[in-house]
Each structure stands twice: as structure tokens, then as C-alpha cells.
Amino acid sequence: MFIIRWILGRIILFFDFVFSPKKRQRPVTEQQRIDQATQSLSLYQYKACPFCVKVRREMRRQSLNITTIDAKQEQNKNELETQGGKLQVPCLKIVEDGQTQWLYESSEIIGYLNQKFA
Template sequence: MKVIRWFLGRIILLLNAVFSPKGLKRPTQEQQKVDEKAKSLALYQFDACPFCVKVRRAMKRQSVNIELRDAKTNPQHRSELELGGGKVKVPCLRIEKNDQVEWLYESSDIVAYLEKEFA
């Protein structure tokens, strides 16, 4: 089963690389504002998770540079996700606003948030 998962994961990553979406082209000042706003975000994810790929593609379409935190191979990120979000489930977007942290699960909810905040 692990071999099948590994193989399917590699296919997902390959297809994502081949059919990667184009990002938005913004004026430099506007992109700097987006980048500054994105500094308060972090995406906890697994590389080959199809739902994580969906979120990363949405990030690319919106030209949003969010820090990616691998919760599969990095024990510190996995622990942060479990303690902060309450469960080890990916994708999960960590949103820090006004010294408060919100944990947003579900890929569709994360994509909707990105479209609302950065479109």
C-alpha cells in the first residue's frame, strides 16, 4: 500500500508541475503589499497530498507567497499543527491577525479565503 501511495503521490506532483497555473501579474507596489500580508500566513501541508496541491495551485494563481510547513517530515511543524490546530490534518492555514491565531482546515475553505483576501 505504501508503494502505491508513493507512486500516486509522484504522479500528482508530476502532473502539478506539468500543468502549473499562471500567477497574477501585479504592479510591484501592489505585489509588495500582498507579500507583506502573506507573512502572517503559514500553510501546513504534505507534498503529495492532492488537497494540499489544490491549495498550492490557488496560491500560485493568486501570486501569494505563503510559507509552506511540511507537517509530514518535520516533527516541529507537525507538533505546532497538533497543538495549535488541535489535530494533524492537512492542509491547514495558520492565520495570524492582531495577535490572535486562527487555524483554517479544508482545502475549499482555504482557497475561498485566498480568493477573498488576495483577488
């Protein structure tokens, strides 16, 4: 089972690389404003998870510089589980006005990014 998952993961990463979406071009000042707004966002993800790839593709499409965190590393895994409430990826950590919100589900994350930055 491990070998099948590993092979499928590599296929997903290969197609993500080959068919990577084009970055959105914005004026420099607008991109700087968006980069400032995305500093409070972190995406907990697995590299070859198809739902994580879906979110990362949308981040690239919108030229969003959101920090990605590998949830397979033990420290990050524990942080996601204890602070976020469950071990599920993708998960977007949103820190605004001292409040932390954990947003799960790829379609909800993409909806949030579209609403905030599109």
C-alpha cells in the same frame, strides 16, 4: 500500500509540475502590499497531498508568497496538532492582531484567499 501511495504521490507531483498555473501579474506596489499581508500566513501541508496541491495551485495562480511548512516533520507535526487542535492538512495558520486562527479544508482556505487577495 506504501508503494501505491508513493507512486500516486509522484504522479500527482508530476502533473502539478507539468500543468502548473500561470502566476498573476500585478503592479509592483500592489504585489509588495500583498507580500506584506501574506507574511502572517503559513500553510501546513504534505508535498503530494492532492488537497494541498489544490491550495498551492491557487496560491500560485494568485501570486501569493505564503510560507509552506512540511507537516511530516515531527516538530511541525506536533505544532499543528497541539496548537491547531488536529493533525489534518492542508491547514492555513493565520496570525492577525495577535490572534491565531487555524483554517482547515482546502475549499475553505481557497475561499479565504480569494476573499482576501483576489
